[in-house]
Amino acid sequence: MPKKWIINLRSFWWQIAILVVLFILPFIVSSFYVYVLALIFVTALLAMSLNLVLGYGGVYQFHHAVFYGVGAYAVALMLTKTSLPAWIGFIAGPIVAAIVGLLIGWLCVRLTRLYFGMLQIALGSLVWAIVFRWYNFTGGDNGICGIPLPSLLSSLNGAYYFILIILLICLIVMYLIVNSPFGSTLQATRDNPGRCAAVGVNVRRHQLIGIIIATFFAGVAGVLFVVLERSVFPDLLFWVLSLEILIMCLLGGWFTFMGPVLGAAITVALRTFVGIYTEYWTLILGVMLMLLIFFLPQGLVGYLQEKFRRRIKVSTKRT
Amino acid sequence: MMLQVDSVDKYFDGFKAVNGAELTVEKGELVAVIGPNGAGKTTLFNLITGQLKPDKGRIIFKGEDIAGLPPYQICKKGIGRSFQIVNLFPRLTVLENVRVAILSQQGKSTNLFSPARNLATDETINILKSVGLLDKAEATGGALSHGDQKVLEIATALGSEPELLILDEPTAGMSPEETLATMELIKQLASTRGLTILFCEHDMQVVFSIAQKIMVMHQGRTLIQGKPDEVRSNKEVQDAYLGGGE
Amino acid sequence: MHFLPDIGLATLGIQLLVGLSRAMILFIVSAGMSLILGVLRIPNVAHGSLYMIGAFLAFSVASFFGGSTGFWLALILAPLAVALISLIAERGIFCHLYEREHLMLLLFTFSLMLVFGDLVKLTWGGAFRSVTVPSIFSGSLPVFGLPVPRYNLFLLVIGPIIAIGLWLLMSKTRIGKISRAAAVDREMVGAVGINVSWVFAIAFVIGCYLAGLGGALVAPTVNIALGMDHTIIIEAFLIVIIGGLGNMWGALCGALIFGVTQSFGVLLWPQFAIVFPYAAVIIVLLLRPSGLLKSVW
Numbered sequence: 001m002p003k004k005w006i007i008n009l010r011s012f013w014w015q016i017a018i019l020v021v022l023f024i025l026p027f028i029v030s031s032f033y034v035y036v037l038a039l040i041f042v043t044a045l046l047a048m049s050l051n052l053v054l055g056y057g058g059v060y061q062f063h064h065a066v067f068y069g070v071g072a073y074a075v076a077l078m079l080t081k082t083s084l085p086a087w088i089g090f091i092a093g094p095i096v097a098a099i100v101g102l103l104i105g106w107l108c109v110r111l112t113r114l115y116f117g118m119l120q121i122a123l124g125s126l127v128w129a130i131v132f133r134w135y136n137f138t139g140g141d142n143g144i145c146g147i148p149l150p151s152l153l154s155s156l157n158g159a160y161y162f163i164l165i166i167l168l169i170c171l172i173v174m175y176l177i178v179n180s181p182f183g184s185t186l187q188a189t190r191d192n193p194g195r196c197a198a199v200g201v202n203v204r205r206h207q208l209i210g211i212i213i214a215t216f217f218a219g220v221a222g223v224l225f226v227v228l229e230r231s232v233f234p235d236l237l238f239w240v241l242s243l244e245i246l247i248m249c250l251l252g253g254w255f256t257f258m259g260p261v262l263g264a265a266i267t268v269a270l271r272t273f274v275g276i277y278t279e280y281w282t283l284i285l286g287v288m289l290m291l292l293i294f295f296l297p298q299g300l301v302g303y304l305q306e307k308f309r310r311r312i313k314v315s316t317k318r319t
Numbered sequence: 320m321m322l323q324v325d326s327v328d329k330y331f332d333g334f335k336a337v338n339g340a341e342l343t344v345e346k347g348e349l350v351a352v353i354g355p356n357g358a359g360k361t362t363l364f365n366l367i368t369g370q371l372k373p374d375k376g377r378i379i380f381k382g383e384d385i386a387g388l389p390p391y392q393i394c395k396k397g398i399g400r401s402f403q404i405v406n407l408f409p410r411l412t413v414l415e416n417v418r419v420a421i422l423s424q425q426g427k428s429t430n431l432f433s434p435a436r437n438l439a440t441d442e443t444i445n446i447l448k449s450v451g452l453l454d455k456a457e458a459t460g461g462a463l464s465h466g467d468q469k470v471l472e473i474a475t476a477l478g479s480e481p482e483l484l485i486l487d488e489p490t491a492g493m494s495p496e497e498t499l500a501t502m503e504l505i506k507q508l509a510s511t512r513g514l515t516i517l518f519c520e521h522d523m524q525v526v527f528s529i530a531q532k533i534m535v536m537h538q539g540r541t542l543i544q545g546k547p548d549e550v551r552s553n554k555e556v557q558d559a560y561l562g563g564g565e
Numbered sequence: 566m567h568f569l570p571d572i573g574l575a576t577l578g579i580q581l582l583v584g585l586s587r588a589m590i591l592f593i594v595s596a597g598m599s600l601i602l603g604v605l606r607i608p609n610v611a612h613g614s615l616y617m618i619g620a621f622l623a624f625s626v627a628s629f630f631g632g633s634t635g636f637w638l639a640l641i642l643a644p645l646a647v648a649l650i651s652l653i654a655e656r657g658i659f660c661h662l663y664e665r666e667h668l669m670l671l672l673f674t675f676s677l678m679l680v681f682g683d684l685v686k687l688t689w690g691g692a693f694r695s696v697t698v699p700s701i702f703s704g705s706l707p708v709f710g711l712p713v714p715r716y717n718l719f720l721l722v723i724g725p726i727i728a729i730g731l732w733l734l735m736s737k738t739r740i741g742k743i744s745r746a747a748a749v750d751r752e753m754v755g756a757v758g759i760n761v762s763w764v765f766a767i768a769f770v771i772g773c774y775l776a777g778l779g780g781a782l783v784a785p786t787v788n789i790a791l792g793m794d795h796t797i798i799i800e801a802f803l804i805v806i807i808g809g810l811g812n813m814w815g816a817l818c819g820a821l822i823f824g825v826t827q828s829f830g831v832l833l834w835p836q837f838a839i840v841f842p843y844a845a846v847i848i849v850l851l852l853r854p855s856g857l858l859k860s861v862w
Contacts, residue, residue: 060668107847107851110854111850111854114667115806115850115854115855118802118803118806118850119847119850119851119854121799121802121803122803122843122846122847122850123843123847125799125803125843126840126843126844126847129837129839129840129843130837130840132839133836133837133839133840134836134837135836176431176432176434177431177432179434179435179436180430180431180432180433180434180435181422181427181428181429181430181433181435181438182428182429182430182431183435184411184415184418184419184422184435185419185422185423185428185429187410187411188408188411188419191408191409191410191411192406192407192408192409194370194390194406195402195406195407195408195475196391196419196423197369197389197390197391197394198368198370198390198391198394198399198400198402198406198476199391199394199399199419199420199423199424199475199476199478199479200391200394200395200420200423200424200479201391201419201423201428202391203391205429206428206429209429238795239795239799240795243610243671243672243675246672247672247675247676250669250672279686280683280686280687282679282680282682282683283679283680283683283684283687285676285679286676286677286678286679286680286683287676287680289672289673289676289679290658290673290676290677290680293669293672293673293676294658294661294662294673
């Protein structure tokens with residue numbers, strides 16, 4: 001199978017090349033691009049975390065942003081209200097997010113599909129409402145600004161590298177999980193939960209484990225957000241963000257591993273660069289998404305993969 | 320006695336689909352359930368394997384009442400099931416389909432960090448070999464022919480290493496050659512793996528050639544349980560089912 | 566805890582009436598959403614945008630004509646304009662999407678909400694707008710000895726009228742009965758020779774009209790601002806779910822629960838008043854996940 005081998009090798013070298021570029025980037029481009037890229041990394045991690053449970057698990061996680069926001073607020077509150085060292089806050093963020101994820105998930109998992117999603121939206125909105133109104137503790141609709149960070153992370157470049165390294169570690173862990181027995185069982189529960197039950201799989205338990213993992217990573221993304229922006233606000237927990245993340249997964253293709261990264265990159269890039277020219281970048285994003293859903297239901301990466309696959313088939317047929 | 324169904328009732332919105340059904344299956348037996356369409360065979364199987372909860376009666380498996388337990392627990396107790404309407408993982412390959420069952424049986428389904436493709440390959444290959452699907456191991460489940468899909472159903476059920484294997488119309492929709500092959504397979508599974516097999520069928524040739532005991536259902540009731548000759552000569556059965564042709 | 570002030574029965578009564586009048590608006594908007602969800606199976610996230618557009622249009626019409634006539638004209642014209650917009654959207658876009666998966670439709674209508682949001686910003690700018698209550702409704706009437714704003718009483722009257730009107734429409738008229746049939750089995754309806762496509766269009770337009778009407782009715786009572794679409798849509802969705810998908814009386818129940826619990830929230834713990842309706846919704850979903858009344862799906 002020489003064709004397959006060539007492609008594998010090529011993609012491996014491409015991966016190395018991309019990594020090298022990402023690492024030396026702060027020395028080549030202006031800090032604006034460094035910032036945008038760091039923001040893409042954070043958003044990509046968030047989108048990937050949703051895809052773990054939505055794309056691979058078939059769980060209608062409609063309010064995933066809540067766990068992102070909870071992780072961000074947890075670390076923000078620890079850094080501003082306590083004098084604990086920063087790294088404790090960094091670890092606490094994802095753990096708190098995962099605990100909230102477990103609680104909300106446990107309540108929701110007894111319902112199916114759409115109702116799971118709606119109950120999660122209700123529970124998530126409850127959390128948002130509490131954060132939004134609790135001025136004394138969470139800063140209410142103003143949020144919290146000027147969060148102190150350890151000196152290593154307080155520069156943009158420092159934050160950039162920290163975020164990049166954490167992102168890479170998370171991606172590797174996610175890759176391992178997706179290809180583990182748990183990963184294949186989770187995908188099986190997405191495709192046919194009845195069959196899974198008949199072969200002895202406790203579908204709910206697997207979905208819950210998937211939720212805990214996904215919300216943990218969302219919490220990590222929340223921590224990274226704080227490292228980049230040094231502030232938090234209630235919008236991080238708002239349902240609009242949740243649907244935006246869902247769309248990023250769709251854009252990139254939710255049956256592929258790296259698809260959500262592409263979706264996140266496109267969304268953040270669009271928002272930033274179109275936003276320079278007009279304040280109506282939401283309009284443009286909305287129209288693009290409508291066109292995409294109308295014409296390409298399997299997402300960009302899915303569409304490209306199919307075209308690529310067809311080209312490979314054609315060329316192997318010729319040989 | 321491996322399985323005993325004791326006066327089980329099941330209502331669907333006032334309609335009594337299963338009415339005091341009785342069934343006993345001894346260890347190592349090959350038992351068939353037959354009956355006209357709508358007699359309640361699949362409903363009975365769904366009651367045994369937990370997809371439905373009986374409204375009345377007991378279902379005793381190896382001395383324990385399993386009525387009303389969720390399907391995954393019933394599977395863990397040793398009952399495997401294939402479905403009448405093909406119920407696979409269409410996007411996974413044949414190998415991966417069976418592997419899901421094996422990983423679950425080995426308790427590894429929550430294992431997060433070892434690469435799945437390296438695990439359980441031997442066991443999966445064994446099962447695929449024994450059902451004759453090894454050469455199609457890399458094919459996608461959804462792309463198989465109907466007959467092969469029904470065999471994959473059986474293979475997946477075998478993956479959970481059941482003691483009692485329940486097959487719901489295993490030869491439905493198969494060509495005569497495939498039907499013969501599957502009959503042989505079922506006989507072989509009973510003898511080489513020591514499996515107790517309970518199946519339901521419409522193909523009387525299959526039933527009377529391999530079943531050691533036959534239970535006849537009609538309108539949700541058990542008409543008779545007995546050896547093939549007893550059943551064949553029973554007047555009630557002839558009137559209700561066999562007499563009027565298929 | 567100091568959130569249990571001395572509540573007199575009168576204050577309770579007033580708050581209840583205010584809550585009920587808010588519930589009427591929620592009902593009108595939710596009924597429209599329920600209709601569209603029930604008949605067309607489309608989770609229309611842009612429904613909230615139409616509500617917002619209805620409010621902004623009401624502002625424009627009211628300020629153009631001025632005075633009380635302006636208000637009444639706004640009440641008539643704004644929902645009609647919204648209905649027209651929805652008709653164009655339906656014929657142009659939605660009729661091609663009926664066979665798509667629900668998740669895709671959800672994301673599609675979400676994108677539409679983004680588009681509408683910016684279009685509203687483009688047309689009216691980001692400042693708050695307001696509509697003054699017409700003179701008949703200004704001031705308050707004494708109820709239980711304390712003043713209740715007359716406009717709220719007007720809403721309390723309008724709500725049931727619309728509920729009964731909708732009920733008559735759905736159960737007594739031909740189009741209503743066909744819509745209900747199409748909600749349950751669209752293929753069957755098509756098979757008996759009825760043009761399902763037009764049934765869908767009419768149901769969609771009526772549902773959107775209700776959204777616009779809700780917006781026009783709410784206009785005098787709130788700051789008309791960007792972001793109205795975001796808050797109302799979640800409330801409407803949750804109400805429709807707890808009421809039972811596609812069930813109009815369910816939408817009424819859900820809206821009442823929502824409005825009343827919010828009022829109690831205002832009385833008991835004003836800072837966290839908005840938490841109370843969400844808590845109520847969660848309790849209902851946990852106890853009766855398929856909704857309080859029968860769902861059409």
